[in-house]
Amino acid sequence: MKRSELLGRVCGAVAVGAALSLLLGGAGSSATDIKLATATSAKRAPPSKHLPGYSTDRNAYFGDLHVHTKLSFDAYIFNVRASPDDAYHYAKGEPLGHAGGFDVRLPTPLDFTAVTDHSEYIGALQHVGDPKDPLHSLPIAQGLFSKDPKDIQKAFNTLVEGYEHNTLPAAFRAKPIIAEAWKEIQDAAERNNDPGRFTTFVGYEYTSAPDGRNLHRNVIFKGAKVPDAPYTALESNDPENLWRTMDGWRSHGVEALAIPHNANGSDGIMFENTKRNGQPMDKAYAELRMRNEPLTEITQTKGTSETHPSLSPNDEWANFEIMESYIGRAKPVTHFDGSYVRKALKDGILMQETKGFNPFKLGFIGSTDTHNATPGPAMEKYYYGKVGKLDATPAQRGSVPPKGAKTWEGYKPDPMTSEGRFQQWGASGIAGVWAEENSRDSIYAALRRKETFATSGPRIRVRFFAGYDFPSDLLKRPDSIAQAYAHGVPMGGDLLAAKGRTPKFLVWGLRDPQAGFLQRIQVVKGWVENGVAKERVFDVGCSDHLTLDTSTWRCPSNGATVDMTNCAPSRFKGDVELRTVWTDPTFDQRQRAFYYVRVLENPSCRWSTWDALRNGTPPAPNLQPTIMERAWSSPIWYEPKT
Amino acid sequence: MTVLSDAPDGSRIGAGGAMGRLRRAAREPLLHFIVLGALIFAGIMGVKFLQKPTVSIAAQDINQLVEYWQLQTQRAPNKQELAAIIQGRVDEELLAREAQRLGMDKDDLIIRRRLAQKMSFASEDLGDAQPSTATLRAEYDRTKARYAAPARVTLRHVFFSADRGGDAAHAAAVAALAKAQAGVDPAGDPSLLPLTYADADPEALARDYGPDFAKTATTAPLDHWIGPVQSPFGYHLIRVEGRAQQITPPFEDVQDQVRENYLAEQRQAKNEAFLRKLRQQYRVNVAGVSP
Numbered sequence: 001m002k003r004s005e006l007l008g009r010v011c012g013a014v015a016v017g018a019a020l021s022l023l024l025g026g027a028g029s030s031a032t033d034i035k036l037a038t039a040t041s042a043k044r045a046p047p048s049k050h051l052p053g054y055s056t057d058r059n060a061y062f063g064d065l066h067v068h069t070k071l072s073f074d075a076y077i078f079n080v081r082a083s084p085d086d087a088y089h090y091a092k093g094e095p096l097g098h099a100g101g102f103d104v105r106l107p108t109p110l111d112f113t114a115v116t117d118h119s120e121y122i123g124a125l126q127h128v129g130d131p132k133d134p135l136h137s138l139p140i141a142q143g144l145f146s147k148d149p150k151d152i153q154k155a156f157n158t159l160v161e162g163y164e165h166n167t168l169p170a171a172f173r174a175k176p177i178i179a180e181a182w183k184e185i186q187d188a189a190e191r192n193n194d195p196g197r198f199t200t201f202v203g204y205e206y207t208s209a210p211d212g213r214n215l216h217r218n219v220i221f222k223g224a225k226v227p228d229a230p231y232t233a234l235e236s237n238d239p240e241n242l243w244r245t246m247d248g249w250r251s252h253g254v255e256a257l258a259i260p261h262n263a264n265g266s267d268g269i270m271f272e273n274t275k276r277n278g279q280p281m282d283k284a285y286a287e288l289r290m291r292n293e294p295l296t297e298i299t300q301t302k303g304t305s306e307t308h309p310s311l312s313p314n315d316e317w318a319n320f321e322i323m324e325s326y327i328g329r330a331k332p333v334t335h336f337d338g339s340y341v342r343k344a345l346k347d348g349i350l351m352q353e354t355k356g357f358n359p360f361k362l363g364f365i366g367s368t369d370t371h372n373a374t375p376g377p378a379m380e381k382y383y384y385g386k387v388g389k390l391d392a393t394p395a396q397r398g399s400v401p402p403k404g405a406k407t408w409e410g411y412k413p414d415p416m417t418s419e420g421r422f423q424q425w426g427a428s429g430i431a432g433v434w435a436e437e438n439s440r441d442s443i444y445a446a447l448r449r450k451e452t453f454a455t456s457g458p459r460i461r462v463r464f465f466a467g468y469d470f471p472s473d474l475l476k477r478p479d480s481i482a483q484a485y486a487h488g489v490p491m492g493g494d495l496l497a498a499k500g501r502t503p504k505f506l507v508w509g510l511r512d513p514q515a516g517f518l519q520r521i522q523v524v525k526g527w528v529e530n531g532v533a534k535e536r537v538f539d540v541g542c543s544d545h546l547t548l549d550t551s552t553w554r555c556p557s558n559g560a561t562v563d564m565t566n567c568a569p570s571r572f573k574g575d576v577e578l579r580t581v582w583t584d585p586t587f588d589q590r591q592r593a594f595y596y597v598r599v600l601e602n603p604s605c606r607w608s609t610w611d612a613l614r615n616g617t618p619p620a621p622n623l624q625p626t627i628m629e630r631a632w633s634s635p636i637w638y639e640p641k642t
Numbered sequence: 643m644t645v646l647s648d649a650p651d652g653s654r655i656g657a658g659g660a661m662g663r664l665r666r667a668a669r670e671p672l673l674h675f676i677v678l679g680a681l682i683f684a685g686i687m688g689v690k691f692l693q694k695p696t697v698s699i700a701a702q703d704i705n706q707l708v709e710y711w712q713l714q715t716q717r718a719p720n721k722q723e724l725a726a727i728i729q730g731r732v733d734e735e736l737l738a739r740e741a742q743r744l745g746m747d748k749d750d751l752i753i754r755r756r757l758a759q760k761m762s763f764a765s766e767d768l769g770d771a772q773p774s775t776a777t778l779r780a781e782y783d784r785t786k787a788r789y790a791a792p793a794r795v796t797l798r799h800v801f802f803s804a805d806r807g808g809d810a811a812h813a814a815a816v817a818a819l820a821k822a823q824a825g826v827d828p829a830g831d832p833s834l835l836p837l838t839y840a841d842a843d844p845e846a847l848a849r850d851y852g853p854d855f856a857k858t859a860t861t862a863p864l865d866h867w868i869g870p871v872q873s874p875f876g877y878h879l880i881r882v883e884g885r886a887q888q889i890t891p892p893f894e895d896v897q898d899q900v901r902e903n904y905l906a907e908q909r910q911a912k913n914e915a916f917l918r919k920l921r922q923q924y925r926v927n928v929a930g931v932s933p
Contacts, residue, residue: 576803
């Protein structure tokens, strides 16, 4: 205890010293100057040699690219004191103390992680909260650092309001404070990057929310070469300016991409069809956007942004972890158009068709957005909340009756209360990539080419290829993946038109050995027909040897249920894997289209039901007792001849 | 106060009058004692009042506070800020002293822990002495297992999916094994997980395929088809083609780690010895536990 404290103090002094020298050294240089991280890892393998596990077929790696630690202003307010280093250790499988006073551990470690703290007021709150620090005596510091959840919520609101109206003290974003935090983030990433076993990325969250409408993005850097400081929403809340800045970094050899998230909380502006400043989009804009934003986070704790039931009325599985509220406040979202990914993909191909550019050609990942410095806890059975001391107990999350009651009698759900909001959150969000090996270069390249997928938590593996010349025995061959690469394009790619030919799709899902069995595998198609973008969901593979009805493209029910007395799923239902080669019966080679895969597990208990079960009370009557966990592949775009 | 009525010569009381009584009383030694005592008491109180306890903040102390302040703000404090820094320090000292005077430091969990930490840390102090290379080498020889890199396995496997239904996967695996042992390369189902692994970590194999698979990978004889081994996905035939046992790096590569571990052990040993000594010096009574 003592030694680590001393060590911490020494490290702190070193960090401050380094921050100082940075400041002095940087005084005369221009803002675009790039600092090269000089720390090197002794563990690094020689670059010429492949790492253990290298495969030209590419392996699935699972990670979390959305993680907050005490350096985020809100996490600190939520009583989270764990550092970026702690977060990486947790991702590798080590236990960590939760702000709620219990220990947590990830049963299956992750393969890669990026700590992405809010860049606005980054690292400030640990100073404001330190009674020895001059910032602590500022009037705004009074009452910010409570252990009482009611006061924490108030403090959070105070800060968010101060941030939005730009009334927080400038001292909260003094250069040395930013430099200290930014260095801690880089150092932790460098220390914990272990090629072949565990990959880290330097990252941060650009926290723009005009009028509270969410435009947040995580910025992920390819390597250790990063700018002197993050470009924040305090500089501009128009993401276009972020992308221009990223272009500038790239011209100095700093490669990064931005990943927008929680389109569902944007109230229609994440994927609006004009520029943020109201001007019409153009080709240059679309290219700028796609150059910097090839991916989107389709699912996370604060809901899933694939599609909304009102946008996809013919998709029986659309109502999955829908959150119809602004981010961080009790205000209902009313504009679903512009807030969901599938509609954006449709708008994108329609724009490509009518205007010649597509600003929404997005691959998918999931991530958790944990504010507990705990990457990857997207598990229903072990859900422990997302916001430190605010939702650490089932009562705070609204999954058990209020005030210790044994029944829900007289309970009125209220989305304006914190319990009412936390009820709507899901234990969701894992990022999957197909990469040759577990290294920064390999995984970053997968993110760039969108050979990525998202899951709602289970480590479901999903593959998706499209091509014209797959061998007829593709599904039986042990080298099927090599064949698919040789004769097709993987998820994230473009399939070009071939005169008179119809493409085939290799669609393949494999269950998480620690989670449920698979019930069905689907292809979601969007296409442009007579100047209108349309969508349709096809079941393409059924479990339990059931026969697919190709008039409706639906599998018969496999009858899987859940025993609500103990959350046990029905035995002998569902498959280990679902794989098929599918031909689109509605394919028209003149119609621009996109296709992506969705794999569904058998139903299983939602986290709120697990909470209730452990509490010996019935599940909350206003919540779905079970969900169907799932994975989404990135789309493949079919490009007709023009 | 029974002095006057207890006067030894009671016969003179009536004749002497009031003045005489006072004079006699003034010669009384007991009264001298009392008055003197009162005077001394008043004197002490007076001195106490005039000489208040002093709180001094040394220049060194102030410099340190200012330095700390500068580290945080990257500039020197102005006059008011300096005054505020000093005032804060003084107030802290006053509150702490008063709390100590009132005995608030007694039975305080945090203060007790802090003191125990300080003592514990002091007891671990090794001074500047550094262990010799020979000592470190001996330490390395004793503990080299802890620096070993984990074992690695290179293997191929053939997969028979449980989705074949019933016992079909197991039966197919058994049939394929017979063929394999007759020298025909076995064929099974394609898999989304790799069918070959180079330098795989057995722990990672256990996570994906379960303990049986990992155990086979770490124990099976080289270049033989083994199976069927069951996993969450179905059945497997496994052929281990190479195995790197735990590799222990040479002393030179881990010397710094060895030194750190050695010093940590030394500190712990000193701390334990100190505690042993303390236990002998104190009698410990715990409620409900007979000593």
